[in-house]
Amino acid sequence: MKFRLDTQNGITVGIAELEGRLDASGSAPLQKASADWQTKTPFLVFDCSRLDFIDSSGLGAIVGCLRRSLENNGDLRLAGLTPKVAMVFDLTKARKLFSIFSNAGEAAASFGATPTAIQER
Amino acid sequence: MTITEKLSSGITIVELCGTIDASTAPELQRHQAISDPTRTIVIDLARLDFLDSSGLGAIIGAAHRKEESGANMLLSCMNQKVRRVFDITGTVRLFHIFDETAAAIDYATTLRKSQ
Amino acid sequence: MKTLIAIKEADCNWMRETLPGTQPLLAPLCNKPFVEYLIDFAILAGCREIRLLSDGPLSQIEEYCGNGSRWGIELTYANLHPSDGEPELLRKNRKFCGEERTMILSGCTFIDYDKTLDYRGLASIDSGGTIASCPGGSITLAGPLEPSLTDQPLPPVGLTPIGDLKSYCRIAMTTLETGSSRYVLPGYGGEPGCAIGRNVTISKTAQIHKPASIGNNVRILPGAVIGPSAIIGSNVIIDKGSTIKESIILDNTYIGEQLEIEGRIASKNTLIDPESGVTLAMQDPHLLAGINGGATALVLWRKIVHALAAALLLLLLSIPFAILYPLLRLRGKWQDVPSIPNAGLAESIASAFSLDRYPLLPGVLTGRLAIIGSRTHENRAANHTGTDCRPAVFSYAETEAWAATESDAAIVERYHALHSTPLGDIGMTIQALINRIHYRNPT
Structure with a gap:
C-alpha cells in the first residue's frame, strides 16, 4: 500500500494504492494504515487499479474508512476499479456509497472542483 | 475372449467377443491384425460384453500405432455398455465409430483409395 | 422421418470456461435444457426416432433424457468424430437412418420454432440439403422424400447461433419474453409471462x-x-x-x-x-x-476408508521420511526424488516408498484430497473438469503400465473414477505404490 499526499488542486488529498487481494487478512493492515492517513487528511482516494480481488471483509474495511472520512468532514473516493472488483461493489450496493472515478488523477481533481459537494452529503 | 477374423472387400474385420480385461488384453495386443501397424482394420464390437481400462488401453495403443504409420482402426456396432466406457473416458473422439460393420468397411475402402 | 442431433465440443468451448461442468446440451435456457428445444422441434417435424451425437461425454444427458419415452419417441445415443461432416454422420449412422428421410440438426444453435405450427412438411421438401444455417450450425435434410402428412405450407425456420455467453443470455431472455405461447416451457403459471x-x-x-x-x-x-x-x-x-x-x-x-x-x-x-x-x-x-445436496453414504464411506489408509501410510512411512527428508533436503535432491534413475541409496529408498508424496497425505485426513484419484494438481486441471475429477495423492494412472502420456493417464483416471469402490481403492493404492517402484513414473 503506497500512500502519497497530493496538493495540486489546492486541497490536500491522500492517495492510496491498493494492491493484490483485499480479504480478511488484508483488511486489518488497511484499517490500521487508514487511521494513520486520517490524521493527515480526511480527503482520501483509493486507487484500485491494481486491486485484483475483494471480499466482504475488504469491503467492510473500505466502508469503515469512508465512515471515518465522512465523520471528519472529508470523503473517500475510489478510482480505477477493475471489472471483478466493480462487480462486488455492484452486487452489494456499495457502489451507491462512493463516488467512483476512472483514475486516481480524476478522483483527486474532483475534490478541488467541487468543494461544496462534501458539505452536501 | 475370442477373436474372430474375417476379410471383406480387402478389409480385415476383427470381431471381439466376451470380456477384455487385464488378463485378456495382452492376447488382444499380440493379435496379428491388431498389432500390425500398417493394416487398416474394422473392429466389430457387437458381441463384446465387457471392457475395462486395460482393454481400452490395448485398443488405444494399437490405434495410435496404426495412425502413426498411416493406417486406421475403425470401430463398429458398439453396444450401450461398451459405448459408456468409451464415453466416460473421453476416448470417443479418438475413433471413427459406425453403427453397422458394412458402413465401416465402405469407409475403410474409400480411405484406402484416397491414400 | 428421423433426426440426428449432432453437437461438437468445439461448438461450445465458450461454455466450458464460464459454466464449467455443464454438458452443453443440458445448459438451461429459461429453465429448460437446450436439448429439449431441439427434441421438441424434431417432434414437431414429425420425427419419432432421434439420435443424439457428440464427440464429448453423453452420459449426463443420457441420464437426463433416458430412452425418450417421456416424449413418446425413441432416443438413442452415439458418438461422432470431431472432423465429421454431414456425409460422415449419415454414413456412421446408416443402420439408424435406414432408407428414411433424415434431418440433421448440427451445432450449438437455437431454432426459433412455434409450437402451434406444423413442421411436418420438412419430410417432403424436395430441395433437400441445407435448409437453414447460421454461423456454427445448420439444419440439413438427406435421404429419400416422404409423402407429406400435412397440406399446410412449411413455416419459416430461423436459426440463432449460441456462440458465446452474450448470445446465450439473450436467447434465454427472448425465450422468457416470448413465453409459453410459442415454446413449451416448464412450470405452472396462472398468467402469461x-x-x-x-x-x-x-x-x-x-x-x-x-x-x-x-x-x-x-x-x-x-x-x-x-x-x-x-x-x-x-x-x-x-x-x-x-x-x-x-x-x-x-x-x-x-x-x-x-x-x-x-x-x-x-x-x-x-x-x-x-x-x-x-x-x-x-x-x-x-x-x-x-447449495450442495448432502453427501451420500458412499461418498462418506469412501472418505473414511481413504482417511484410514492415509493414516496408516503416514504412520508406516514416518520413520523413513523423518530420516531421509532432512538428508535429501540438505543435499538439494528432494525435488528430483521420483525421477532420477540410478541414484544413490537414499534416493532409491525415498523413491521406493514414494516419500515425495508423503507431504500430501495429511490432505487426505482433512478431506481435501483422496488417497487415489486424479493428480490434478499437476497442471492437468484445464482439460480435467467435471464431476469425475477427484484430486488425490496417487493417480489411478499409476496402477496401469500402459498409461504413458498425460492423455492416457486422464483416460485411466476417468475410467476408475466411475468404476472404483472405496475398498477397491485401497488395492489400487497398493498397486500404485508397487508400480511406482517398477516404473519410477514421474507422473
Missing part, C-alpha cells in the same frame, strides 16, 4: 415482476424482488431484500441478503457478467454460494 415450478415458497412481502420463470425447490425470502426478466433455476434460495433483475440464477445457488443482481448470471458461488465475460468466484458464502 410467469411460470413457477414445484415446491416454491414465496414470502408475502416478496415481489415478482413479469416476465419471470422460477424452477423447483426455490425459496424467496421476505423483501426480495424478482424480475422483471428473471430466470431462477432449481434449488435456489434468494435471501431477504435482494433484487434479481434481467439476470439468470442457475441451479443450486444461494443469493445472500440485500444484494442487487442486475444483468448477471449467477451460478453457485460464481458471478458472471455476460456482456464482458468477466467471471468472479465469490469467497464469501454469505453473499453467493453453491
Whole structure:
C-alpha cells in the first residue's frame, strides 16, 4: 500500500494504492494504515487499479474508512476499479456509497472542483 | 475372449467377443491384425460384453500405432455398455465409430483409395 | 422421418470456461435444457426416432433424457468424430437412418420454432440439403422424400447461433419474453409471462415482476424482488431484500441478503457478467454460494476408508521420511526424488516408498484430497473438469503400465473414477505404490 499526499488542486488529498487481494487478512493492515492517513487528511482516494480481488471483509474495511472520512468532514473516493472488483461493489450496493472515478488523477481533481459537494452529503 | 477374423472387400474385420480385461488384453495386443501397424482394420464390437481400462488401453495403443504409420482402426456396432466406457473416458473422439460393420468397411475402402 | 442431433465440443468451448461442468446440451435456457428445444422441434417435424451425437461425454444427458419415452419417441445415443461432416454422420449412422428421410440438426444453435405450427412438411421438401444455417450450425435434410402428412405450407425456420455467453443470455431472455405461447416451457403459471415450478415458497412481502420463470425447490425470502426478466433455476434460495433483475440464477445457488443482481448470471458461488465475460468466484458464502445436496453414504464411506489408509501410510512411512527428508533436503535432491534413475541409496529408498508424496497425505485426513484419484494438481486441471475429477495423492494412472502420456493417464483416471469402490481403492493404492517402484513414473 503506497500512500502519497497530493496538493495540486489546492486541497490536500491522500492517495492510496491498493494492491493484490483485499480479504480478511488484508483488511486489518488497511484499517490500521487508514487511521494513520486520517490524521493527515480526511480527503482520501483509493486507487484500485491494481486491486485484483475483494471480499466482504475488504469491503467492510473500505466502508469503515469512508465512515471515518465522512465523520471528519472529508470523503473517500475510489478510482480505477477493475471489472471483478466493480462487480462486488455492484452486487452489494456499495457502489451507491462512493463516488467512483476512472483514475486516481480524476478522483483527486474532483475534490478541488467541487468543494461544496462534501458539505452536501 | 475370442477373436474372430474375417476379410471383406480387402478389409480385415476383427470381431471381439466376451470380456477384455487385464488378463485378456495382452492376447488382444499380440493379435496379428491388431498389432500390425500398417493394416487398416474394422473392429466389430457387437458381441463384446465387457471392457475395462486395460482393454481400452490395448485398443488405444494399437490405434495410435496404426495412425502413426498411416493406417486406421475403425470401430463398429458398439453396444450401450461398451459405448459408456468409451464415453466416460473421453476416448470417443479418438475413433471413427459406425453403427453397422458394412458402413465401416465402405469407409475403410474409400480411405484406402484416397491414400 | 428421423433426426440426428449432432453437437461438437468445439461448438461450445465458450461454455466450458464460464459454466464449467455443464454438458452443453443440458445448459438451461429459461429453465429448460437446450436439448429439449431441439427434441421438441424434431417432434414437431414429425420425427419419432432421434439420435443424439457428440464427440464429448453423453452420459449426463443420457441420464437426463433416458430412452425418450417421456416424449413418446425413441432416443438413442452415439458418438461422432470431431472432423465429421454431414456425409460422415449419415454414413456412421446408416443402420439408424435406414432408407428414411433424415434431418440433421448440427451445432450449438437455437431454432426459433412455434409450437402451434406444423413442421411436418420438412419430410417432403424436395430441395433437400441445407435448409437453414447460421454461423456454427445448420439444419440439413438427406435421404429419400416422404409423402407429406400435412397440406399446410412449411413455416419459416430461423436459426440463432449460441456462440458465446452474450448470445446465450439473450436467447434465454427472448425465450422468457416470448413465453409459453410459442415454446413449451416448464412450470405452472396462472398468467402469461410467469411460470413457477414445484415446491416454491414465496414470502408475502416478496415481489415478482413479469416476465419471470422460477424452477423447483426455490425459496424467496421476505423483501426480495424478482424480475422483471428473471430466470431462477432449481434449488435456489434468494435471501431477504435482494433484487434479481434481467439476470439468470442457475441451479443450486444461494443469493445472500440485500444484494442487487442486475444483468448477471449467477451460478453457485460464481458471478458472471455476460456482456464482458468477466467471471468472479465469490469467497464469501454469505453473499453467493453453491447449495450442495448432502453427501451420500458412499461418498462418506469412501472418505473414511481413504482417511484410514492415509493414516496408516503416514504412520508406516514416518520413520523413513523423518530420516531421509532432512538428508535429501540438505543435499538439494528432494525435488528430483521420483525421477532420477540410478541414484544413490537414499534416493532409491525415498523413491521406493514414494516419500515425495508423503507431504500430501495429511490432505487426505482433512478431506481435501483422496488417497487415489486424479493428480490434478499437476497442471492437468484445464482439460480435467467435471464431476469425475477427484484430486488425490496417487493417480489411478499409476496402477496401469500402459498409461504413458498425460492423455492416457486422464483416460485411466476417468475410467476408475466411475468404476472404483472405496475398498477397491485401497488395492489400487497398493498397486500404485508397487508400480511406482517398477516404473519410477514421474507422473
